[in-house]
Amino acid sequence: MDKQKLLDELKVKMKSDISLPLRDSATNLVFGDGSPDTEILFIGEGPGHWEDVKGIPFVGNAGALLNQLLSKIGMQRAEIYITNVIHYRAPENRDPENSEIEAFRGYLDEIIRIINPKIIVTLGRFSMAKFLPGVFISSVHGREKIIDWEGKRIMVVPMYHPAAALRSSEIKLKLTNDFEKLPQLLSTIKEKGDKIQTEKAQDKKAEQMHLI
Secondary structure, eight states: OOHHHHHHHHHHHHHTOTTSTTTTTOSSOOOOEEOTTOSEEEEESOOOHHHHHHTOSSOSHHHHHHHHHHHHTTOOGGGSEEEESOOSOOGGGOOOOHHHHHHHHHHHHHHHHHHOOSEEEEESHHHHHHHSTTOOHHHHTTOOEEEEETTEEEEEEEEOOHHHHHHOHHHHHHHHHHHTTHHHHHHHHHHHHHHHHHHHHHHHHHHHHHHO
């Protein structure tokens, strides 16, 4: 079964899930957008006003900046996939609560499994915390990290949220610089993909030997 069909089925399942928070106050489910065959998955925070209206992530001012940043590195929006940690708009665009993030977690995890990206770019501290808990974005932004996610090694690159960049020229410069690293990081992860998995197998073997 192809990835797009799996995503479509997951979206239908989410729409029918009456247990999900925020759905009663939202206009639309904001699932995801882009190519399911991408090598780079972007994960943001949650829908804003225009995302809620259109049912598509990153279509407001932050989305326009995201598109500009992608264009600067020779990528198009249609080439990547983007989603959020919560998929219904929170009232007044407030920060998502831990219980809300947890409620959507299973669906986001399934999106990641289906996409199976080589790189995950987290936009903002809430998506960053999913993979890199207990760190400050000011200290780690733009620094790639290989993590073990569900038994698979994957590269995570934390970045500032485009909405934050719209409020600060300093953050916008940092975000732009971090984006410019993506083509090289993608090239590197492609070249070292087999090596990373080999290292994972070696680590597992060493762990087993230690247990013996």
